[in-house]
Amino acid sequence: MNAGSEAPILLVEDSEEDVELIKWAFRKVNILVPMIRCSDGNEALDYLYHREEFSDPSSFPRPSLILLDLDLVSVDGFEVLQEIKKSEDLRMIPIVIWTTFSDAQYVTETMLQGASSYILKPMNINHLLAVVKTLKLYWFDCGILPKTLPDYL
Template sequence: MIAPSVISNVQPLLLVVEDSNEDFEAFQRFLRQSPLAIPVYRCLNGDQALAFLYHTDRYTDPESAPRPGLILLDLNLPGTDGREVLRQIKQDDALKSVPVVIFTTSNNPKDIEACYRQGVNGYMIKPMDFKLLKRSIQTLLDFWFDVAILPRNSL
């Protein structure tokens, strides 16, 4: 879909780790409304996300799983949960430079504290307010894909 002429403008991949279809649907809705053309790949749980990042299981072909520019990670996931995924990413020299933003229901101070200790790059709470949710996602996308400079090897 993406024209070769604008390849240099091609946005890095956004990896969304989210088990809730409804939450992902809402996310996509606001993503679509964004002027930025951001490629998104969704993993349904922690194990799939790790397989994607480490090129294991069905992602043995590196082409099928490019290195993401940003990871949007839910904390409460079936199987290996978001906390463990974050820990593995941030303890891996090859992966730790990939920014990770937590996007979760949990406002538990313990979670917030623990994630930042692991080196998370942002922590957002899924609001129970449609307008607020919309604004949160728009701000997230604008900041990371328009304002911020991502590491070079994201491309």
């Protein structure tokens, strides 16, 4: 696999069950990039802006890709997306929406705000593996992800 960088994937997901399924699927399709998990929008923004317990940038590297659930408590995924895309230092990080929201309005809204892709969470194991294989093929085998930011600016 050509990961393209040591920068991690940031998974912003509040469901423990979904986190375990995603991690399992990533292992099954041999995605070897480290994964950092934030369980809500506030934690994700703290991580990205190196606030609170994430204040040491060398210990908490910028991600090369963000998988973002929209249905989060406190700060939802829409707000996280807006905050990232208005930041000079963060806006180049590709964001893949990973959610159960299937309404076309959500797809349109997130794409207008700068999301790179929109994926509905698969509802069975076979579909999950197929989706994660496709994600791997595009983002890690074909696409080029930023290694670190703001080095690319």
